[in-house]
Amino acid sequence: MAVTTGDLRPTSGTWRTPLVIIVCGCAIAMLSFGPRSSLGFFIQPMSREFAWGRDVFGLALAFQNLLWGLGQPIAGAIADRFGLLRVMVVGALLYAAGLLLMRYSATPLSLNVGAGVLIGFGLSGSSFNLVLSAFSKLLPPERRGLALGAGTAAGSFGQFLFAPFGVAMIDNFGWQTALMVFAMLMLLIVPLSLALSTPPVETSKVPSADQQSFKTALAEAFGHRSYVLLVLGFFTCGFQLAFITVHLPAYLADRGIPASSGGWVIAAIGLFNIIGSLSVGWLQNVFPKRYILSVIYLTRALSIIAFISFPITTFSAIAFGAISGLTWLSTVPPTSALVALMFGTRWFATLYGFAFVSHQVGGFLGVWLGGIVFEKFGSYTPIWWLSVVFGVLSALINLPIVEAPVARPVAQPA
Numbered sequence: 001m002a003v004t005t006g007d008l009r010p011t012s013g014t015w016r017t018p019l020v021i022i023v024c025g026c027a028i029a030m031l032s033f034g035p036r037s038s039l040g041f042f043i044q045p046m047s048r049e050f051a052w053g054r055d056v057f058g059l060a061l062a063f064q065n066l067l068w069g070l071g072q073p074i075a076g077a078i079a080d081r082f083g084l085l086r087v088m089v090v091g092a093l094l095y096a097a098g099l100l101l102m103r104y105s106a107t108p109l110s111l112n113v114g115a116g117v118l119i120g121f122g123l124s125g126s127s128f129n130l131v132l133s134a135f136s137k138l139l140p141p142e143r144r145g146l147a148l149g150a151g152t153a154a155g156s157f158g159q160f161l162f163a164p165f166g167v168a169m170i171d172n173f174g175w176q177t178a179l180m181v182f183a184m185l186m187l188l189i190v191p192l193s194l195a196l197s198t199p200p201v202e203t204s205k206v207p208s209a210d211q212q213s214f215k216t217a218l219a220e221a222f223g224h225r226s227y228v229l230l231v232l233g234f235f236t237c238g239f240q241l242a243f244i245t246v247h248l249p250a251y252l253a254d255r256g257i258p259a260s261s262g263g264w265v266i267a268a269i270g271l272f273n274i275i276g277s278l279s280v281g282w283l284q285n286v287f288p289k290r291y292i293l294s295v296i297y298l299t300r301a302l303s304i305i306a307f308i309s310f311p312i313t314t315f316s317a318i319a320f321g322a323i324s325g326l327t328w329l330s331t332v333p334p335t336s337a338l339v340a341l342m343f344g345t346r347w348f349a350t351l352y353g354f355a356f357v358s359h360q361v362g363g364f365l366g367v368w369l370g371g372i373v374f375e376k377f378g379s380y381t382p383i384w385w386l387s388v389v390f391g392v393l394s395a396l397i398n399l400p401i402v403e404a405p406v407a408r409p410v411a412q413p414a
Contacts, residue, residue: 016195021138022147024195026154028088029128031189034158035099035182036064036123037266038166039115040246042102044253045175046111054250056108058371062364063116064123065242069360071124076133076349077214084134084349085197091125092189094118099183103176126189128155129356132336133349134196148333149281156277156329159270167263217347221354226401230338231355233293235362236394237331240300240387242363244269244324247370251380255312265321272325280330289334290401296327297398301391303327308384342406362390 043057079087098118105111128151135147162182169178221227249262257265284292307320339352370383 016197018139020195021134022150024192025131025134025151028126028189028192028196029131029151029154030158030161031185031192032092032095032123032127032158033155034162035166035186036119037159037245037270038162038182040249040266041163041166041170041259041263042175042179043246043250044259045170046105050106052108053371053375054247055371055375056111057115058246058367060108060111060115061242061246062368062371063112064120065238065360065363065367067117067120068123068127069238069357069363071121072129072356072360073350073353075125075130076351076353077347079130079133079198080347080349082200083198084130085193087125088130088193088196089190091122091127091130092186092193093122095122095126095189096183096186098122099179099186103179103183122186126186126193128152128332129352130349131196132332133352134198136336136340136345136348137198138196146278146281148336149278152281152329152332153274153277156270156273156325159273160267161270163266163270164260164263167259171259214347214350217343217351218354220406221343221351224342224406226403227339227342227351227355229397229401230335231358233297233394233397234331234335234355234359236297236387236390238359238362238364239366239390240304240362241328241366242360243366243370243383243387246367247374247380247383250374252312252317257312257314257317261314261317265317268318268321269325269328272322273328273330274325276326276328276330277333279326281333284334284337289338289403290398292334293331293398293401294395296331297391298395300324300327301388301395304384304388304391308381338401338403341403344405 039061043054046052047054047057075087075091095118098114098120101110101114101118103114105114131151131154132148135151139147166178166182169181245266248265249259252262252265253259280292280296303320303323307316310316335355336348336352339355340348343351366383366387369386370380373382374380
């Protein structure tokens, strides 16, 4: 391994210095998160061309969120056992193939396969979740908090870059060309992932204290109350983020906000999330992580109430984007850090992957219900208020979490 757990200096003769690992990991997070956060801008042009309702596009992106979540623990388990490199390469290729198929989609079925199945599974193998896992394995504990915040912030920077870039591409060259460019950019993840390669685990060489089986790790995690509470709270994060990412551009357009302004709203979310993620990455070393999570969820709920309670203008939309950005992915550093604190890093990608399933089930429901409710009532208002309720519940759910390593029986000498 290029970096030991106690030293940030590179091993003699290797190019994989800590700086290279962090920079390449952040670049992967930026590339993988950028296009999927911009897909909401394709709803209106594709729906107009093929006469689809928003429920059609919503279902495809809902499947994407669900399969991203379901594939995450599988990808995490493979990465934990056989190393991260091959998982990330396959994920990047699937991601690019999904964007390419989406460009040629002319039926709801092909849209579901491209935007839903291929991109969903591609994200599970190439997104910032595995980048965070690599940081947790390759960097020492005292550096993880800031590195996890940086990796999350990089994903936000991708959103900041790709939202206005995607809108400009659609306006000037058409949605088909925009998807082709996105697909080609995803191929850059393949060479970048070389820096995050982790070696396969040889069970015979693992110290006895770490010889925990996959089944034992899962049983321990899901039998631990704090982990279950963390997983339940993470559901809300996915519900709110996916709904806003996919449906906010259309919501703003319905209220007369130009698509270009909508692009800057999504970009504002990404820009301010850089501040939020880095700040939380530092704050979690000072304050209890459960309190940070509670404040984040409550702040989201209050910001949504303020946003939908007053007339929508370009200024109010960008202000909402800025406030949302401060809390956007800032749940990820404390959530991932709590998983590592409770159970260690041996099965980190797997256990964080199962927490992410809850996140993505929430994302599936947020996107899917958003499309269904709009087609039925012509309004997103019920989903906005449901997001508020979930935010308050998650703020309460995280408070009883115990921030300590799980108690494991110690073998007694004969």
